[in-house]
Amino acid sequence: MKDAALELKHVHFSVNGLHILKDITGVIPKGKITTLVGPSGAGKSTLFKLCNGLQTASSGDIYIKNKRIGSYEPTELRRLVGIALQEATMLSGSVMKNIAVPLTLQGKQMEKEEAAHLLEIVGLDQGFLNRDASDLSGGQRQRLSIARTLVNRPQTLLLDEITSSLDKVSQQDIEKLIVKINQEFGTTIIWITHNLEQAMSIGDYTWVMMDGELVETGPSDLLNNPSDARVKRFVKGEIE
């Protein structure tokens, strides 16, 4: 598909005989925000790891920009498809050290101005640069984690429940930030969230996953009126 940032064809993933993903087929449109919702254990985070190349599908194909995922060098793929996780893991040391990691890994140095600019994009002022990353609040860590992922200028950004442990205000700030990144840089966003309101207000499209299957896809308002019986129960909060 021409306007696909990411395409999955009959993707299966199993570990020790346990089927975690079953026959996932779908297209993530380029430059849009697609939310990924579903009960815990549906296989959403595993799907992210397959897209970022941290794991490989047992069968089926994943295409990034119409190129098979396996044809990319792993490091190239991971720079192209960035990922930010709920825990926002930080390395010990300063904010500057953490934000510069993607460049350090390539043997390059990050200028202070560039780091300050990235912090500004995610709503942190440059006074944070010399602070210890371990002293940051949950919301600040998430912002730094997103800024760090942006250093690689990913065309697709995978966000795994990045607001689930944040308070309402921080959550809304991060939502605004993601919309800004999507609109200003044209970055394709795929966002795993448990918050269905967030999925509908932020997402252009939604994928609903249950028990390792992709059960429904479409514009985000599908969550208002799902056609699948299991999704109806999930939306009503009967399945967690």
Next chain:
Amino acid sequence: MSYVTLSLTLIFVLIPLVLSKTFKLGLEKDTLIAAVRSIIQLLAVGYVLQFVFDSKQMIYIVLMVLLMIVAATHNARKKGTSIKGITWKLFVTFVCIEVLTQAILLGLRITPPEAQYIISISGMVIGNSMVLGILFLNRFTAEVETNQKQTELILSLGGTPKQAIHTQLITAIKASTIPTIESQKTIGLVQLPGMMSGQIIAGADPVQAVLFQLLILFLLLTTAVTTSIMLGYLSYPTLFNERMQFLKENLAVEES
């Protein structure tokens, strides 16, 4: 020392047995096994060494050293938490350390190419290397396990396996070599090394004994650092596949 005198030294085995019984430490069985095993093993080694020294044939020296390496590999594999395929990595490390040290000692004529020198020094080198190997493996696997998120983070940002595991590798190398370096700082002040004491008891000139002990100490420094680094660089690639994915399952403890 006669066998009669040796039997008197069993008092030193009786003391911990009595103490263990009195204080209900439950160490009686292990103490007895340790005492019996050391008597049998050391006497057997004594007779084997006598045979090797008398024969003056290189093949027996090589076989003896090989036996030490196999025993050290077996022990390190059993005692250390493990990484998939660790047995051959340990074996290769011990062989390389042995070849390196003997090449320097014999090549530069620091020690003569005689069985008593080669075997005694090999025993110390391989034994030290084995302890270092166990220390390194235990620390390295613990570091990798507790820092999995960091490893995954670096991989996800486009880092290579070597970059993703670098901190854990360096921490484990340092932690395993520090005891050797630290103990050498206080040597002679806090403790008299076993080999030197043995030589002095056997009537050797104390200064000569010190010179030999220094040789061994320097040798053990090389052994410590080289063992940890070699084992580290042989081990970490096992934790990743060709797609640079972290293979957690390869950290599993091997069946002994």
